[in-house]
Amino acid sequence: MVDVYWRIGTHGDQPTLRRPLTPTRGDWGTYEPGTITPGRRAGRDDGYTYVDHMADVAKAAEAAGFVGGLLPSFPFTDDPFATAALLARETRTFRFMVAYQPGFLDPVHAARLSASLQRATGGRLTYNVITGGGGPQQTWWGDTVAHDDRYARTAEFLDALKGAWGTEPYDLDGRFFDVRGASLPPELAAQPVPEVYFSGSSPAAIETAGRHADYYLSWLEPFSALPEKFDAVRAESASYGRTPRFALRVEILARPTEEEAWAEIERAWPNVDKAKLSFDGKGDSVGAARARSFIKQPVTGPRDLEVEPNVWAGFHLLRGGPVFGLVGSYDQVAERLDQLVELGTDAFILAAVPHLEEAYRIGGEVLPRVSFTRTNSLTTTLRSAS
Amino acid sequence: MTRIWVTLATRDERDWGHLPPAEERAQAVRAAEVAGLEGVVAPYDLGGEESTVLVGDALRHTRWAQALHEFHVAAFNPVYAAKIAASFQRFSAGRLAWAPLVTAPTTSQRRPTSTSADDWYARADEFLTVARGVWTQETFDFDGTYYQVKGGGFREALAGLPFPRVHLTGSDDDALALSAKHADVHVFASAQEVAKRGPLVVEQARALGREVQLGIRLSVLVRESADEAQAAADRDRNLDLVGSYAQVADELGRLAAQGVGTVILDVRPRIEETYRIGEHLLPLVRTTTPDLETTGVR
Numbered sequence: 001m002v003d004v005y006w007r008i009g010t011h012g013d014q015p016t017l018r019r020p021l022t023p024t025r026g027d028w029g030t031y032e033p034g035t036i037t038p039g040r041r042a043g044r045d046d047g048y049t050y051v052d053h054m055a056d057v058a059k060a061a062e063a064a065g066f067v068g069g070l071l072p073s074f075p076f077t078d079d080p081f082a083t084a085a086l087l088a089r090e091t092r093t094f095r096f097m098v099a100y101q102p103g104f105l106d107p108v109h110a111a112r113l114s115a116s117l118q119r120a121t122g123g124r125l126t127y128n129v130i131t132g133g134g135g136p137q138q139t140w141w142g143d144t145v146a147h148d149d150r151y152a153r154t155a156e157f158l159d160a161l162k163g164a165w166g167t168e169p170y171d172l173d174g175r176f177f178d179v180r181g182a183s184l185p186p187e188l189a190a191q192p193v194p195e196v197y198f199s200g201s202s203p204a205a206i207e208t209a210g211r212h213a214d215y216y217l218s219w220l221e222p223f224s225a226l227p228e229k230f231d232a233v234r235a236e237s238a239s240y241g242r243t244p245r246f247a248l249r250v251e252i253l254a255r256p257t258e259e260e261a262w263a264e265i266e267r268a269w270p271n272v273d274k275a276k277l278s279f280d281g282k283g284d285s286v287g288a289a290r291a292r293s294f295i296k297q298p299v300t301g302p303r304d305l306e307v308e309p310n311v312w313a314g315f316h317l318l319r320g321g322p323v324f325g326l327v328g329s330y331d332q333v334a335e336r337l338d339q340l341v342e343l344g345t346d347a348f349i350l351a352a353v354p355h356l357e358e359a360y361r362i363g364g365e366v367l368p369r370v371s372f373t374r375t376n377s378l379t380t381t382l383r384s385a386s
Numbered sequence: 387m388t389r390i391w392v393t394l395a396t397r398d399e400r401d402w403g404h405l406p407p408a409e410e411r412a413q414a415v416r417a418a419e420v421a422g423l424e425g426v427v428a429p430y431d432l433g434g435e436e437s438t439v440l441v442g443d444a445l446r447h448t449r450w451a452q453a454l455h456e457f458h459v460a461a462f463n464p465v466y467a468a469k470i471a472a473s474f475q476r477f478s479a480g481r482l483a484w485a486p487l488v489t490a491p492t493t494s495q496r497r498p499t500s501t502s503a504d505d506w507y508a509r510a511d512e513f514l515t516v517a518r519g520v521w522t523q524e525t526f527d528f529d530g531t532y533y534q535v536k537g538g539g540f541r542e543a544l545a546g547l548p549f550p551r552v553h554l555t556g557s558d559d560d561a562l563a564l565s566a567k568h569a570d571v572h573v574f575a576s577a578q579e580v581a582k583r584g585p586l587v588v589e590q591a592r593a594l595g596r597e598v599q600l601g602i603r604l605s606v607l608v609r610e611s612a613d614e615a616q617a618a619a620d621r622d623r624n625l626d627l628v629g630s631y632a633q634v635a636d637e638l639g640r641l642a643a644q645g646v647g648t649v650i651l652d653v654r655p656r657i658e659e660t661y662r663i664g665e666h667l668l669p670l671v672r673t674t675t676p677d678l679e680t681t682g683v684r
Binding site: 088175 | 404432433436438457461477533536539544
């Protein structure tokens with residue numbers, strides 16, 4: 001059974017990839033006619049806020065057969081825990097995959113917050129535990145702990161969170177946290193601890209993941225590079241007696257035919273910031289530095305970034321986020337997802353712009369074409385039009 | 387002018403060993419909303435439901451009511467607490483208020499640990515300085531004992547939001563000093579404390595060029611007549627204030643004359659008594675209604 005998640009943008013959304021980095025959903029772009037949540041009506045604010053759009057994306061993902069959606073967390077995004085608390089009662093099966101950095105919360109308070117959310121949602125909270133890339137972004141958050149120490153803190157945090165998640169008093173005289181007699185009230189302790197989707201690619205990350213990850217979450221990379229990455233996590237996990245599962249975050253651009261899919265990128269190409277084509281790692285995308293090794297320079301057109309069939313290394317040029325994604329016909333994309341499952345992928349976080357409309361497209365056109373078995377498949381309610 | 391709030395249940399009113407039924411709490415929020423109260427208080431309770439979750443749910447299912455988020459300063463780092471608050475403000479057109487707790491019990495904290503009340507107040511001072519700093523400045527640095535920020539500051543859609551009104555509590559010198567520096571409202575636990583310590587906190591704030599309003603937390607029971615109220619109170623727990631609508635309104639008026647503009651009521655059963663307050667007590671009390679046009683939220 002493969003869990004297929006969708007994603008909810010917490011930094012607004014753009015209506016199309018053709019005009020890169022021009023959000024009109026949410027209030028991160030220019031606030032003028034044509035913007036949605038908030039919008040304008042008769043010259044005034046229409047009273048909607050970005051959470052109204054996020055609610056619509058969550059409902060779309062639920063209707064289209066996804067098990068839930070990732071809510072990402074960066075400095076200028078909305079907060080995933082706050083969003084999940086607001087939307088808890090508005091969906092029925094949608095799982096909130098909340099991204100957070102363990103250093104920013106106290107583990108026992110995080111346990112109580114999470115258990116209360118589990119109670120409010122009927123157990124629909126999932127964690128995306130991120131430990132942070134360091135540098136200016138970490139100190140923006142008020143975090144000055146060094147890289148490998150942050151992974152040690154993540155491990156201690158998850159130890160403490162799980163330790164306190166019960167009715168017996170729990171103590172931990174830790175390096176980072178001091179816990180004395182912590183427990184949860186019985187009805188919260190009875191809630192399930194959320195599954196952990198764990199991000200990070202350094203040796204320290206993989207060591208921590210081996211101890212705590214239910215799923216080791218990675219960006220899509222060229223298919224040829226994935227087995228090596230999976231093997232490293234498998235080996236580390238084995239020393240803790242655990243068998244890890246693997247999740248991939250995959251951006252998708254799928255159309256009825258391959259030509260139509262590439263035509264979208266061709267239309268966007270004149271509008272992309274060509275400075276980002278050097279992949280010098282100074283950009284805002286975390287995958288950019290690693291992506292460089294897969295790309296043959298010079299890049300003169302979009303197809304030069306197709307590093308393997310249907311694997312395109314240019315998504316960061318069109319919207320904020322990771323570099324690699326799949327481009328192709330519905331059949332091709334479905335086939336590539338099948339191959340990723342054969343390579344060892346156990347779960348997906350899929351995304352496409354715009355997230356609302358594309359949830360229906362991918363749920364209605366691509367997911368029915370895959371041959372692996374999905375969890376909670378509701379696709380019978382959304383029959384493919386073709 | 388008096389702002390009247392009611393507290394939400396973090397445990398079952400009928401059985402303190404259990405959590406409240408979710409639908410009943412949702413109805414208690416709706417009661418405060420339709421009855422025209424200032425808002426609801428989501429209390430910090432280690433043995434009950436977590437307040438951040440209550441606040442999110444309350445803000446989503448109301449249009450007017452504010453939500454007062456009570457949380458321990460140990461629960462979040464201040465940047466993250468402010469980040470959560472910014473989303474709550476954005477999603478609710480500025481209806482979030484804050485009640486950070488300093489010396490309430492906590493079973494965990496991050497290092498360096500606070501072991502005395504002095505430590506906790508020092509930590510809370512840093513917490514509130516950092517939270518407001520990143521919120522109001524686009525570039526913010528801070529190097530404290532407990533918290534360090536470099537190149538902080540809310541930008542893009544997080545910039546320019548109203549900072550939640552800060553409600554602080556306590557009656558000792560440390561508590562008043564913290565309020566003088568950081569609080570919008572200092573909430574006392576009794577009328578005696580208001581009389582004894584209220585003027586002092588106002589004066590200390592003024593010395594810093596700030597204004598602190600006073601608040602009070604009261605458990606009340608009101609009925610049409612004093613006799614009815616007393617008869618009902620005999621079956622109830624210890625209450626701060628029991629009386630007819632007119633008597634309780636008079637008492638709130640006396641408190642208002644002493645500068646008490648915020649009244650946090652604990653009433654049980656919550657739904658029924660919140661309706662009662664909205665329909666019978668509120669018309670007798672001079673109240674404010676939140677004016678969303680002036681909150682500054684887009």
